[in-house]
Amino acid sequence: MVRLLALGVISVALQLVFAAQPVPRNYNDRLYYTLHSPSGNHEAAEHTAQLLNARFEGKLGELDNHFLISVDRRSIQSRSEDDEYAHTLAAFQSLAQEHSLNKRSLNHISAISAIESQKPQRRLVKRIPIDTLAERQDPPVHENQSEEEAANAKPVTSWLEKPGAYLAMKSKLDIKDAGFDNQWHLVNREQYGNDINITGVWEQGITGKGVVVVLLDDGLDYESNDLKDNFFAEGSYDFNDHTPLPKPRLFDDNHGTRCAGEIAAVKNDVCGVGVAYDAKVAGVRILSAEISDADEAEALNYKFQENDIYSCSWGPPDNGEVVDAPKGVVYDAIVNGINKGRAGNGTIFVFASGNGGAFDDNCNFDGYTNSMYTITVGAVDRLGNHPYYAEKCAAQLVVTYSSGSNSRIYTTDVGKESCTDSHGGTSAAAPLAAGVFALVLSIRPELSWRDMQYLCVKTAVPISLDDDDWAHLPSGRMFNHQFGYGSLDAYRIVEEAKTHQKLRPQTYLEVPREPQHPQPIPDLTGHGHVDITKALTSTIPITADMVKAAGLSKLEHITINVDIEHERRGDLEILLESPHNVTSQVAARRRFDVSKDGFANWTFMTVKHWDEDPVGNWTLRIIDAFNPQETGKLIHWTLTLWGEIAVDMTGEPNHRPVAGALPTSTAQSSSETSATQSVEEISASPVATASQSDTTTGGTSPAAEPAQTPNADHIDAELETSPAVNGTNVPERIVSTGSTVAYIAVGSILILAAASIAYVAKRKAWAEKGYREPPMSNRTEGYEFDLFVDDEGSEEEEEEDDIDDGDSHAESPMLGRDKGKGKMVHQTGTDSP
Numbered sequence: 001m002v003r004l005l006a007l008g009v010i011s012v013a014l015q016l017v018f019a020a021q022p023v024p025r026n027y028n029d030r031l032y033y034t035l036h037s038p039s040g041n042h043e044a045a046e047h048t049a050q051l052l053n054a055r056f057e058g059k060l061g062e063l064d065n066h067f068l069i070s071v072d073r074r075s076i077q078s079r080s081e082d083d084e085y086a087h088t089l090a091a092f093q094s095l096a097q098e099h100s101l102n103k104r105s106l107n108h109i110s111a112i113s114a115i116e117s118q119k120p121q122r123r124l125v126k127r128i129p130i131d132t133l134a135e136r137q138d139p140p141v142h143e144n145q146s147e148e149e150a151a152n153a154k155p156v157t158s159w160l161e162k163p164g165a166y167l168a169m170k171s172k173l174d175i176k177d178a179g180f181d182n183q184w185h186l187v188n189r190e191q192y193g194n195d196i197n198i199t200g201v202w203e204q205g206i207t208g209k210g211v212v213v214v215l216l217d218d219g220l221d222y223e224s225n226d227l228k229d230n231f232f233a234e235g236s237y238d239f240n241d242h243t244p245l246p247k248p249r250l251f252d253d254n255h256g257t258r259c260a261g262e263i264a265a266v267k268n269d270v271c272g273v274g275v276a277y278d279a280k281v282a283g284v285r286i287l288s289a290e291i292s293d294a295d296e297a298e299a300l301n302y303k304f305q306e307n308d309i310y311s312c313s314w315g316p317p318d319n320g321e322v323v324d325a326p327k328g329v330v331y332d333a334i335v336n337g338i339n340k341g342r343a344g345n346g347t348i349f350v351f352a353s354g355n356g357g358a359f360d361d362n363c364n365f366d367g368y369t370n371s372m373y374t375i376t377v378g379a380v381d382r383l384g385n386h387p388y389y390a391e392k393c394a395a396q397l398v399v400t401y402s403s404g405s406n407s408r409i410y411t412t413d414v415g416k417e418s419c420t421d422s423h424g425g426t427s428a429a430a431p432l433a434a435g436v437f438a439l440v441l442s443i444r445p446e447l448s449w450r451d452m453q454y455l456c457v458k459t460a461v462p463i464s465l466d467d468d469d470w471a472h473l474p475s476g477r478m479f480n481h482q483f484g485y486g487s488l489d490a491y492r493i494v495e496e497a498k499t500h501q502k503l504r505p506q507t508y509l510e511v512p513r514e515p516q517h518p519q520p521i522p523d524l525t526g527h528g529h530v531d532i533t534k535a536l537t538s539t540i541p542i543t544a545d546m547v548k549a550a551g552l553s554k555l556e557h558i559t560i561n562v563d564i565e566h567e568r569r570g571d572l573e574i575l576l577e578s579p580h581n582v583t584s585q586v587a588a589r590r591r592f593d594v595s596k597d598g599f600a601n602w603t604f605m606t607v608k609h610w611d612e613d614p615v616g617n618w619t620l621r622i623i624d625a626f627n628p629q630e631t632g633k634l635i636h637w638t639l640t641l642w643g644e645i646a647v648d649m650t651g652e653p654n655h656r657p658v659a660g661a662l663p664t665s666t667a668q669s670s671s672e673t674s675a676t677q678s679v680e681e682i683s684a685s686p687v688a689t690a691s692q693s694d695t696t697t698g699g700t701s702p703a704a705e706p707a708q709t710p711n712a713d714h715i716d717a718e719l720e721t722s723p724a725v726n727g728t729n730v731p732e733r734i735v736s737t738g739s740t741v742a743y744i745a746v747g748s749i750l751i752l753a754a755a756s757i758a759y760v761a762k763r764k765a766w767a768e769k770g771y772r773e774p775p776m777s778n779r780t781e782g783y784e785f786d787l788f789v790d791d792e793g794s795e796e797e798e799e800e801d802d803i804d805d806g807d808s809h810a811e812s813p814m815l816g817r818d819k820g821k822g823k824m825v826h827q828t829g830t831d832s833p
């Protein structure tokens with residue numbers, strides 16, 4: 001008891017001392033674990049640490065219901081690190097069992113639902129293509145189009161045409177930075193209009209004052225004369241070297257500094273200027289070494305009352321093979337930032353769409369970019385073209401300028417007065433957007449994370465209109481999977497923000513479709529044209545009553561959770577068709593994704609249906625037109641419509657219509673194809689009742705996902721504490737499963753036993769289905785970037801498909817213009833560019 005008290009006193013003292021900064025972690029000497037207490041029971045976490053002979057490190061970052069504990073490596077003795085992790089998890093499980101047998105003795109552990117080991121690993125990569133090869137990598141299709149021609153082709157009348165206008169603008173704004181003339185992304189004097197249209201904003205004195213953008217990156221050179229006056233030390237931290245300031249230390253730690261320069265390079269006489277040159281930038285260093293999920297979670301919420309915008313130019317590897325999403329504490333941190341950051345208005349998370357374009361990668365396979373909580377920003381080059389590297393997806397909101405067509409981004413570099421003209425990739429696009437959002441927040445700080453997204457939707461300017469993926473939407477807007485709603489225009493978004501009326505809170509309507517039997521996905525591999533009417537379809541009807549009951553007045557995001565088994569995941573193309581005939585491509589074919597894992601409860605997202613009337617039939621169409629020997633099945637899917645709550649909504653919204661309240665429907669069938677389609681009766685069923693949803697997923701599931709424990713009280717409590725419609729609150733996920741997580745039941749022995757049986761049965765079912773945890777390839781090895789080298793003039797016949805069989809070259813009918821344009825050349829020594 002005395003020991004417990006003493007521990008408590010010490011930990012309180014430690015918390016006071018280190019209130020301003022995280023307690024530096026020491027992974028060399030200690031092993032770390034997180035404890036999840038859904039009720040946020042600090043005392044229980046502390047007591048559990050003691051029972052495990054571990055040191056209690058306190059709350060994990062800004063998360064109220066996750067705690068960190070650690071064990072001295074020296075106490076491990078002969079056990080290997082992995083054995084030690086397993087040992088602690090087992091010890092936790094036996095404590096939990098002991099508790100269930102003898103309730104009174106260990107009343108505290110019941111408040112802890114899971115323990116997870118926190119082993120540092122490297123699984124995130126910077127999103128900058130290899131500079132030195134940028135020119136070589138430009139797609140040959142644009143090489144016959146000179147910049148001049150492109151400019152002439154675009155009949156833009158610009159203020160720049162007036163003689164002396166450019167110099168007058170510089171003198172009016174007092175810009176003396178010599179490098180400003182190189183910053184075509186700010187003022188493009190060659191291709192009029194192909195820039196972020198910023199000067200009209202600056203001329204109003206809107207320059208980002210009072211807003212902080214934090215770069216989660218590889219450091220920030222706060223000693224640079226171009227950044228030091230705008231550096232915000234209080235919002236900064238180094239999670240790699242566990243020091244207060246994010247000093248770039250490795251030879252290639254220039255990425256964060258370059259991104260920071262794009263946002264807030266000081267208006268002085270060094271290099272150029274930032275988009276929001278009076279905003280502040282903080283640096284949180286996470287990309288220069290392995291980090292644990294706990295560190296990443298803490299970084300994503302770091303000083304989230306002071307840091308307003310989080311600029312993230314990184315993500316899981318972009319090699320076109322990975323399906324990976326933030327899970328557990330990392331996912332919870334993103335949701336926490338949305339609910340609590342910026343005094344409840346929500347952290348603005350900005351993510352680069354990804355650089356895997358050349359590998360058919362698509363930002364809907366990345367759980368950071370396809371999360372509705374993040375603003376996904378893609379790249380467009382100086383000519384307004386989609387660069388070869390930029391990923392497309394239905395979750396991408398906007399694009400902005402970056403490298404391509406022999407031009408790159410000029411910005412600040414590491415060094416007192418160093419500048420660079422070779423920044424690029426989607427890495428360079430996201431910070432420009434973050435800078436524009438800083439301008440918006442400087443005049444409307446109270447806007448929420450959803451308001452910012454809505455402003456993007458409303459004001460982005462469609463470009464490259466000859467691209468045939470542009471769709472005219474019922475809202476009157478246009479959308480393109482490569483460009484989102486278009487190019488971000490600083491002037492337009494700031495003008496719109498001035499009068500924008502803050503959105504009401506978010507609500508959602510979640511409707512599952514669970515066929516009684518898995519539906520086989522017909523193989524459509526043919527010669528030439530693929531008849532998509534023969535693809536597997538599954539329809540969910542949305543009625544006006546359902547929409548009304550959920551209080552959904554205006555549609556914003558749509559998430560689609562799918563459980564699909566397939567022997568070669570990359571073969572699948574998945575479309576969502578709305579009642580208004582708007583088609584979102586949620587999954588695209590990926591040549592290099594040969595995974596047999598399918599999509600195990602993976603969540604896709606689309607922003608293409610923003611403001612559409614949701615009433616009517618929503619159809620999922622699954623097209624498998626490659627490799628006939630490799631097939632799959634649709635197990636189930638869930639459609640979730642998210643949006644603004646109705647002004648006249650009274651009472652509790654009904655987010656999940658129950659069985660019976662829904663009309664049943666069948667897979668659509670057309671006469672000649674019914675043989676390949678399932679015409680099975682599909683009945684809707686309720687979700688998230690405690691007894692049936694005793695599993696969790698690896699995806700970014702939109703709704704509360706109960707953990708392994710089937711204890712109903714526990715689950716209800718969790719849902720109550722995170723109401724879905726209040727403020728910008730969203731339901732919180734409980735905890736993800738995995739080999740390194742242990743769960744305990746909260747209730748009686750009976751419930752524990754039931755849980756074990758259900759869990760074991762479920763595991764068995766997964767094993768039979770060949771289900772594994774969603775892959776996180778290259779987890780520990782880091783990322784070896786496969787270089788893409790163009791082979792001029794041979795893009796048609798050179799599709800490199802040695803892993804495909806010869807018959808698999810049929811074009812995807814919907815969005816199949818992205819043929820392979822070169823061959824893979826394996827390079828070593830160029831990882832993490």
Ligand SMILES: *[C@@H]1O[C@H](CO)[C@@H](O)[C@H](O)[C@H]1NC(C)=O
Nearest residue numbers: 140141142143144145146149
């Ligand atoms: C570039 O060349 C291709 C093929 O030769 C042609 O189809 C295309 O129109 C050309 N583009 C321009 C802008 O000249």
Ligand SMILES: *[C@@H]1O[C@H](CO)[C@@H](O)[C@H](O)[C@H]1NC(C)=O
Nearest residue numbers: 197199200201461489491492
């Ligand atoms: C760019 O900004 C100017 C004001 O500086 C504005 O008049 C113009 O309409 C903007 N461009 C677009 C495409 O909206």
Ligand SMILES: *[C@@H]1O[C@H](CO)[C@@H](O)[C@H](O)[C@H]1NC(C)=O
Nearest residue numbers: 342343344345445446447727
């Ligand atoms: C949003 O921001 C405004 C201004 O910064 C603040 O007054 C308000 O409390 C914040 N939170 C919410 C939920 O509106």
Ligand SMILES: *[C@@H]1O[C@H](CO)[C@@H](O)[C@H](O)[C@H]1NC(C)=O
Nearest residue numbers: 474577578579580581582616
């Ligand atoms: C959608 O397309 C179908 C057939 O192409 C057509 O019959 C229907 O009227 C369209 N619906 C809307 C809302 O445009």
Ligand SMILES: *[C@@H]1O[C@H](CO)[C@@H](O)[C@H](O)[C@H]1NC(C)=O
Nearest residue numbers: 563600601693695696697771
């Ligand atoms: C996916 O989630 C559903 C419940 O939402 C569950 O029944 C199913 O077993 C899960 N599948 C996997 C592979 O986790």
Ligand SMILES: *[C@@H]1O[C@H](CO)[C@@H](O)[C@H](O)[C@H]1NC(C)=O
Nearest residue numbers: 539541616617665666667668
């Ligand atoms: C929706 O689909 C069902 C059958 O799948 C059909 O009976 C119904 O007419 C469709 N509704 C609309 C609005 O198209």
Ligand SMILES: *[C@@H]1O[C@H](CO)[C@@H](O)[C@H](O)[C@H]1NC(C)=O
Nearest residue numbers: 650651652653723725726727
């Ligand atoms: C939260 O929602 C409940 C029920 O919808 C409502 O009674 C309560 O006033 C809301 N609270 C806030 C702060 O909006």
